[in-house]
Amino acid sequence: MPVTLALVGAGLRGQTYARHAVATGRARVVAVAEPDPHRRESVAAEFGIDPANVHTDWTGLAAGPRLADAAIVATQDRLHAGPAIRLAEIGYHILLEKPMAPTDEEASAIAEAAVRHGVILAVCHVLRYTAYTKLVKGLVDDGRIGRLVSFDHLEPVGWWHQAHSFVRGHWRRTGTSGPMLLTKSCHDLDWLVHVTGRVPARIASFGSLTHFTAADRPDGAADRCLDCPVEPDCPYSAKRLYFAALADPEQHFWPLGAVTAEATAPALTEALRTGPYGRCVYACDNDVVDHQVVTMEYADGATGTFTMSAFTPMEHRRTRLMGTHGYLEGDGRTVRHVDFRTGREETLDSAALGGPSAADGHGGGDEGLTEAFLAAVEAGDPSLITSDAAQSLASHRVVWAAERARLSGGIVTLTAPGR
Numbered sequence: 146m147p148v149t150l151a152l153v154g155a156g157l158r159g160q161t162y163a164r165h166a167v168a169t170g171r172a173r174v175v176a177v178a179e180p181d182p183h184r185r186e187s188v189a190a191e192f193g194i195d196p197a198n199v200h201t202d203w204t205g206l207a208a209g210p211r212l213a214d215a216a217i218v219a220t221q222d223r224l225h226a227g228p229a230i231r232l233a234e235i236g237y238h239i240l241l242e243k244p245m246a247p248t249d250e251e252a253s254a255i256a257e258a259a260v261r262h263g264v265i266l267a268v269c270h271v272l273r274y275t276a277y278t279k280l281v282k283g284l285v286d287d288g289r290i291g292r293l294v295s296f297d298h299l300e301p302v303g304w305w306h307q308a309h310s311f312v313r314g315h316w317r318r319t320g321t322s323g324p325m326l327l328t329k330s331c332h333d334l335d336w337l338v339h340v341t342g343r344v345p346a347r348i349a350s351f352g353s354l355t356h357f358t359a360a361d362r363p364d365g366a367a368d369r370c371l372d373c374p375v376e377p378d379c380p381y382s383a384k385r386l387y388f389a390a391l392a393d394p395e396q397h398f399w400p401l402g403a404v405t406a407e408a409t410a411p412a413l414t415e416a417l418r419t420g421p422y423g424r425c426v427y428a429c430d431n432d433v434v435d436h437q438v439v440t441m442e443y444a445d446g447a448t449g450t451f452t453m454s455a456f457t458p459m460e461h462r463r464t465r466l467m468g469t470h471g472y473l474e475g476d477g478r479t480v481r482h483v484d485f486r487t488g489r490e491e492t493l494d495s496a497a498l499g500g501p502s503a504a505d506g507h508g509g510g511d512e513g514l515t516e517a518f519l520a521a522v523e524a525g526d527p528s529l530i531t532s533d534a535a536q537s538l539a540s541h542r543v544v545w546a547a548e549r550a551r552l553s554g555g556i557v558t559l560t561a562p563g564r
Contacts, residue, residue, distance in 0.1 A: 148519050149174075149212070150173065150176075151206055151213040151216040152177045152219070153219065154203075154218060154242070155179035155188040156221075158219045160398075163188070163192070166217075166518075169519060175192075175195070175198060175212060176200070177194055178200040185201065203232075211237060215237055222246070222322050222327075225241060229241055233262045238264045241269065244328060244331045245268055245537060247327065249545060256537070266537070267532075270531075272510050273510070274514040275510045276496065276498040277461075281475055281480060285341070290469070290482075296465060296467060297464070297465050298336075298462065298463070300332075300333045300454070301457030301460045302454060311455070313422045316329070317430070318433065325433040326437060326551075327544050327548065328433075333451055334439070336462075340466075343443060346442055348439060348441050348556065349557075350439045350440065352434040352438060353434055353435075357455075359427055363379070366428075370384045370417065370423055371384060371418055387401060387416075388413065435455040439547045460477070479493065517531070542559070546559055
């Protein structure tokens with residue numbers, strides 16, 4: 146029997162997980178809760194959902210008996226706790242979009258609810274589920290670099306992606322979504338916990354909103370790109386970005402789907418003239434950082450750095466891991482390994498491991514996570530997920546500690562595992 150799913154939040158991420166699940170042939174979407182009428186009706190039609198199981202809000206879904214084996218909770222970040230906790234109480238296994246919640250208190254309540262009610266909770270730390278991650282972690286765990294002494298890890302957000310999601314888009318403000326380190330880079334700090342097998346003991350962090358402010362606004366720039374005389378020379382032109390996406394069907398779902406529900410020139414023009422995605426990046430109400438560095442020290446003296454920057458192409462993450470016996474350098478697909486004992490150097494390609502294509506979302510992680518969650522629900526075996534509720538909470542606490550360090554300008558000590 147296929148795993149039955151209720152989709153709570155039918156935005157771009159929710160649709161992605163639901164489609165991957167159905168594409169495996171092992172799942173069926175039987176209910177949806179989504180306030181936006183276009184998305185709600187489109188998803189209901191796509192998956193053939195009974196009208197009785199189509200809801201405008203998660204509370205409608207939660208008001209009745211359990212309709213499915215599991216729920217995909219992909220509401221906006223600050224709306225995770227309510228549905229995740231209540232649906233766990235009813236008995237739904239939960240696939241929860243990251244971050245778990247904006248605060249430790251809410252995330253802790255979600256984790257506690259999953260444990261108390263005996264349901265599987267999989268937080269969508271999709272980078273854990275790529276073939277590349279399996280390759281890197283396998284090399285570290287096998288002792289191929291000896292004892293890890295230091296590392297550095299780069300998340301290249303991409304200049305246009307920053308403008309799309311974190312200047313004009315839903316994740317532009319800490320107060321309505323969360324800090325950049327939580328909404329975007331909790332992927333990476335969780336990945337570092339996963340690969341190294343530990344959390345840091347002390348954390349410092351520096352970063353700020355440097356460029357996307359009124360102070361850097363070009364002379365003569367208009368409030369909207371469609372009206373702007375300097376738009377042709379602006380690297381963040383909404384007109385250039387979204388009309389190029391309109392011309393490429395592969396970009397219609399994302400990023401264009403966030404801008405307009407109708408992929409036509411008139412609909413896009415209207416969206417850029419009246420909606421948030423047509424605004425000048427120097428005249429928005431954004432306040433999240435556009436670059437940040439996190440420095441970590443571990444109990445055994447090892448150190449590491451994480452850098453998030455908007456001022457890059459949008460590419461795979463880059464990582465260097467330095468150990469007593471060897472060195473690893475990875476680009477999201479291949480890993481260069483140097484063995485200090487022999488001087489031998491080799492390059493390993495994660496594609497040789499098989500599994501989801503690295504061309505899929507998050508390097509194959511979207512598919513990998515979805516398949517692992519379905520397998521865990523089918524078997525009733527939470528060990529098929531690479532992190533349980535407590536482990537997901539622990540990596541979130543690294544993020545919150547780093548953000549406290551950035552805001553205070555000091556060093557934050559994690560006095561207990563995960564804290």
